[in-house]
Each structure stands twice: as structure tokens, then as C-alpha cells.
Amino acid sequence: NAGVTQTPKFRILKIGQSMTLQCTQDMNHNYMYWYRQDPGMGLKLIYYSVGAGITDKGEVPNGYNVSRSTTEDFPLRLELAAPSQTSVYFCASSYPQDTDTQYFGPGTRLTVL
Amino acid sequence: AQSVAQPEDQVNVAEGNPLTVKCTYSVSGNPYLFWYVQYPNRGLQFLLKYITGDNLVKGSYGFEAEFNKSQTSFHLKKPSALVSDSALYFCAVRERNTGGFKTIFGAGTRLFVKA
Numbered sequence: 330n331a332g333v334t335q336t337p338k339f340r341i342l343k344i345g346q347s348m349t350l351q352c353t354q355d356m357n358h359n360y361m362y363w364y365r366q367d368p369g370m371g372l373k374l375i376y377y378s379v380g381a382g383i384t385d386k387g388e389v390p391n392g393y394n395v396s397r398s399t400t401e402d403f404p405l406r407l408e409l410a411a412p413s414q415t416s417v418y419f420c421a422s423s424y425p426q427d428t429d430t431q432y433f434g435p436g437t438r439l440t441v442l
Numbered sequence: 443a444q445s446v447a448q449p450e451d452q453v454n455v456a457e458g459n460p461l462t463v464k465c466t467y468s469v470s471g472n473p474y475l476f477w478y479v480q481y482p483n484r485g486l487q488f489l490l491k492y493i494t495g496d497n498l499v500k501g502s503y504g505f506e507a508e509f510n511k512s513q514t515s516f517h518l519k520k521p522s523a524l525v526s527d528s529a530l531y532f533c534a535v536r537e538r539n540t541g542g543f544k545t546i547f548g549a550g551t552r553l554f555v556k557a
Contacts, residue, residue, distance in 0.1 A: 333485070362543065371446070371532065371547035372486075379541075387543065419485050428541055429474060429493075433485030 330355050333434035335420050341440045342410040350405040350437050352420030360423045361403040362431065363387075363395065365416040372419065378403055379425070410441045444469040446535045448548040455523045456556050463518040463551045465533030475516040476534040476545070477507055486532060492516060503527070523555045 336351045354361065359380045364372040374387030378397040392414055394406040403422075407414060417438050421431040446467045455461045467473055474493055478486040490501025497509040507518045518531060533548040 360543075364547075369451075369549055371534075371549045374543060374545075377543040385543075421485070428543070429476060429491055429536070429545070430488050431486075431545075433478075433487070435483065435485050 332356065333420055333422055333432050335418075335434035335437050337437060338435070339438045341442060342407075343442060344410060344412065346410050347406070347408050348410065348439075350407075350418055350420075350439075352403045352405065352434060353401050354403075354420075354422040354432070354434075355401065356422060356432065357400060358422035358432070359400065359425045360428055361397065362421040362423075363393070363403070363405045364419045364421065365389065365414075366419060366436075367416050375405065375418075407439075412441050415439060415441045444473075444535055444537055444544075444546050446533050446546050446548040448531075448533055448551045450551050451549075452552045452554065454554045454556065457525050458522050461520050461523040461527070461553065461555070463531050463533075463553060465516045465518065465548060466514050467516060467533070467535040468514060469535060469537045472538040473516075474536050474538055475507070475509060477501065477505070477516075477518050478532045478534065478547075479503075480530040480532065480550070482529075489518070489531075523553075525555045525557050528553055528555045 333354045362377045363375040373389045376395040378384045420434040423431045476491045477489040492509045500506045536545040
């Protein structure tokens, strides 16, 4: 199993540009999550999904959108990039029976200039 | 509201010595507690968790953590540190009977193990 994969690994955006961060898992996990990690801060939950077609906001959803058309994929969309969205983004997944053990992808480092 | 604190930004320890990474928490009810480790340019990896039962929890790579309800702490420990243990460690908490999406992560503690 590849686990949780994320693309791209790095990206630089200009203010106002848009992009989609891709996340795929091959473990047949129902639950998927998007976090951002800022320096000196813990992870903050952006959005999560408990299954295909179901998504919900986390702690810091503003400026982001998600979709979950399949069990495997959970893309994160930034519509109008802002410098405040400069961060490292992590996707994670888990079984519904054990949501406490989350499996993380390697992360996407995004810089907005 | 639930919260978790890691009071040390960085912990330095010599190889072979015991290590402790501190974590304290605050939740309304009973906690579920977790430790994750992050190696450079990698995502977080699950180390161990406390759900219920024995206060001493053993996890991956020889790590263990002790749940102390009276002190609301969940410190991570290892009897003998290795240079390869150098990484960023995150404590996390959520209240029992809530979903994994309610997990709160601490800011992280960077562990340096010197040869």
C-alpha cells in the first residue's frame, strides 16, 4: 500500500491565484482530514469527511473548499490565495472504528507571495 | 473547551540517557490522549494512545507515556534515547465520545539527541 499520498510537494502561488491540493489514500479509509501546520503551532483542522459525498468544516475552513466524490480522493481547493494561507498542508485518513489512529501524508509546502 | 500544552519548545538529551517530553491537557470530560512523531519532510506518525485502563501506555520504537489524571499530564518517555529519535513530537487530546475530527494537537516539541 502507498498509504496517503499528496501532490504537489511544494508550490509557490501569487496572491489571488487558485490551486488544488491533491490527496489520495489506498487503505479504504472512510474518514479523511485536511490540516494546516504553521510554525510553532499545532495542526489545525481545515475540513474533514466521514465518507464519499459527506464533508464538514473543521476549525479553520475559511478560504478553502473540499469535495469527496470517491472514498480514495479528498482534494482541497484554494480559490483566492492569500499570504495567510502560507503553510504546510497535511492530509490524513483513518478507519471509522479507530479515528484516533490517523495516517498522514508527507505534506504540501505552500507559499503565497 | 479542550486544549493541550507542550511547555518545552525543545528538549536536548545525550544518547543513552532517558528522555521525557512533557504534555498537559484540559478537557471537560475524560480524555483520549495521543503522541505522534514527525521526522523531517514527513507527515506525522502515530506513536501511542491512552484510551482507558493502565496508566502506562507502551508504543512504537520503545516509547511509553504515563497518564496522570490528577496532574492532567501525559508525558512521553523513553529509557534510553537514540540519535534517530531526533524529531518533532506532538501530543494530542480529544474528549471521550467525540470523533477523531475533534482531536486537538499541541504545538510540538523538538527533540535533539546528541551522540
